[in-house]
Amino acid sequence: MNKILIRNCRYLVTLPGSMDGMIENGAVYIEGSGIVAVGKSPEIEAQYGHQTGIDTLDAHEKAVLPGLVDAHNHVGEVHSLLVPGWLEAPLTGIIDATDRMYWPAYNWLTEQSAYDLTLFGLLNVLKHGATTHADAMIFPDAIYRASLEARARTIIQPQMITSVQLSDARDEQEYLAHTEAAIRNYHAVGNGLIHVDVHPSAIYNCTEGMLIKGMELASKYEVHFVTHIAESPDEMDRLGALFSDRGGIIQYLRSIGLLGPRTILFHGTLLNEGDIDILAESGTSLVHCPSTNAWFGYCAYLPYMLQAGLRVGLGTDCVTHNMFNVILSVLQHHNIMPRGLRRVDPMLIFELATLGGARLLGMQDSIGSLEPGKKADLITLDLKDNTSLFPLSPQVFYSMLALNGAGCEANDVLIDGVFVRRNSEFTFLDESAIIARARQWCDKFSIDYHRMKGANQPMFHRVHQEFQHHKERFI
Ligand SMILES: [Zn+2]
Structure with a gap:
């Protein structure tokens, strides 16, 4: 089974909406798709960190948040x-x-x-x-x-x-x-x-x-x-x-x-x-x-x-x-x-x-916070060389995140216990190839749109007028 330990988290937000839900020098331990434990890093490491084959991520310069x-x-x-x-x-x-x-x-x-x-x-x-x-x-x-x-x-x-x-x-x-x-x-x-x-x-x-x-x-x-x-x-x-x-x-x-x-x-x-x-x-x-x-x-x-x-x-x-x-x-x-x-x-x-x-979405039992028993859906933000989220303290963490988080990209993204992005690289998706294909489609859309416009062709077929809720009212 997949085992992941994210340790030494500079800021670990386990429960959004509460200052008690933020742990400095925290850790998350994950097995399979689920969170097993969260807490102070030394305690979590002592309990789970000795296992062989465990995938360990050091987050001493990262904020770790629920996805x-x-x-x-x-x-x-x-x-x-x-x-x-x-x-x-x-x-x-x-x-x-x-x-x-x-x-x-x-x-x-x-x-x-x-x-x-x-x-x-x-x-x-x-x-x-x-x-x-x-x-x-x-x-x-x-x-x-x-x-x-x-x-x-x-x-x-x-x-x-x-x-x-x-x-x-x-x-x-x-x-x-x-x-x-x-x-x-x-x-x-x-x-x-x-x-x-x-x-x-x-x-x-x-x-x-x-x-x-x-x-x-x-x-x-x-x-x-x-x-x-x-x-x-x-x-x-x-x-x-x-x-x-x-x-x-x-x-x-x-x-x-x-x-x-x-x-x-x-x-x-x-x-x-x-x-x-x-x-x-x-x-x-x-x-x-x-x-x-x-x-x-x-x-x-x-x-x-x-x-x-x-x-x-x-x-x-x-x-x-x-x-x-x-x-x-x-x-x-x-x-x-x-x-x-x-x-x-x-x-x-x-x-x-x-x-x-x-x-x-009715998914509060599985996502939205980092708690034992929930799905391991989390993100990390890199705080090293970060000039937007600076200076940080627990007291200004949420206001800084709201005001200055808009320039951030997630450094790591874990969904269902799987890294879909790690160290700012996608693990499953070929980003360059996907962007290149999207560019080709946008170019084709541009050509097709202007050709249809030039030929006065309708872009879609209208079936009935908008706001036609009651047929007896509007027909
Ligand atoms: Zn919409």
């Missing part, structure tokens, strides 16, 4: 980031962004390009210390293959959409069948490394029937139901008007059975206190993605969400962002938002980025 949990990302979409540079007018909101940027980019994907671009995205996810991530994309088979190759802990969330036809499914039935097949084939496989959720893309681009059938599917397999909500003003204004006679969009979702502990909402950027209270009461969870939300000029009311007792995790929502940047965004955005409740404590932000995400 970060990126609870919302779109890992295989890096090519889409080229599109804003080709547009005649800037994007005005999420509806416009899906129409002119994301759906043309997603619809261009194939099984092979989705696989290669997911591998590229995983380089960025892992390099920046997210040992668990949720990936809302099309092509779940490609995500599965890439995730296993990278040995990344992945929650596959196959996007289902009824308002447009994208390249991996034709209609509502096919999307639902696609997701069900992904659950049957991949959920909880790979020693529990891979999970699958049910993911109607958003309230505005799925019919009510799809939303309800999606929840039925999630209930049948006891997985999460996840969707985007209240991301930008163009969306929220329409939803507010459409559901004013139902008490607003959140009341409407509750009335059709879509809220509860099974549900995870992404963003909630424009939700008010009343909406947040309903979500908290229902046991619904929410992923806060401040870095991308800022593109559309808003920021979710996180301090109130936390006060209301809403279960919150953090997400990047963009493949080239990273969780340290998200932590910085949380630190800064909530300090300057003109609201009654402001500021989020840096230690709490780190807790949201680890245990918070784990709780939201």
Whole structure:
């Protein structure tokens, strides 16, 4: 059995959210995929360090942390980031962004390009210390293959959409069948490394029937139901008007059975206190993605969400962002938002980025902290020659990490007891080759996009208008 001792850790964070959870000169002992012991280094070494064949890592110039949990990302979409540079007018909101940027980019994907671009995205996810991530994309088979190759802990969330036809499914039935097949084939496989959720893309681009059938599917397999909500003003204004006679969009979702502990909402950027209270009461969870939300000029009311007792995790929502940047965004955005409740404590932000995400995903018994019995998912940050995280002390550790961690890459990344990155090198992935393939795909996307534009060809097929929740209302 694999045995790993990480010893002499200058700072070892075992339990995020508590100063008692930080050990100076700490050690972690791992067998197989699980943590056996954490504590002061001399004690752990005396008990376990004498064994032959043990893999020992000296961390006297490192901080050792639980792996970060990126609870919302779109890992295989890096090519889409080229599109804003080709547009005649800037994007005005999420509806416009899906129409002119994301759906043309997603619809261009194939099984092979989705696989290669997911591998590229995983380089960025892992390099920046997210040992668990949720990936809302099309092509779940490609995500599965890439995730296993990278040995990344992945929650596959196959996007289902009824308002447009994208390249991996034709209609509502096919999307639902696609997701069900992904659950049957991949959920909880790979020693529990891979999970699958049910993911109607958003309230505005799925019919009510799809939303309800999606929840039925999630209930049948006891997985999460996840969707985007209240991301930008163009969306929220329409939803507010459409559901004013139902008490607003959140009341409407509750009335059709879509809220509860099974549900995870992404963003909630424009939700008010009343909406947040309903979500908290229902046991619904929410992923806060401040870095991308800022593109559309808003920021979710996180301090109130936390006060209301809403279960919150953090997400990047963009493949080239990273969780340290998200932590910085949380630190800064909530300090300057003109609201009654402001500021989020840096230690709490780190807790949201680890245990918070784990709780939201229902994985708090296995990840999110470094405790005996949990999975060995951890990262190290190199403190030698580090001019950002300097000077460090236990008292300033979390504030320095929140403010200056954004420039850091994880030195070592351990997932399920396996080093997927060691001494700043990937152990399974050929980084140069993956980046070269991603560059080729982006070049091809550029050529294909401009050829189609030049020929006036549609970039995707529209099936019905957005916001068509009730067929009797909108047809
Ligand atoms: Zn998203």
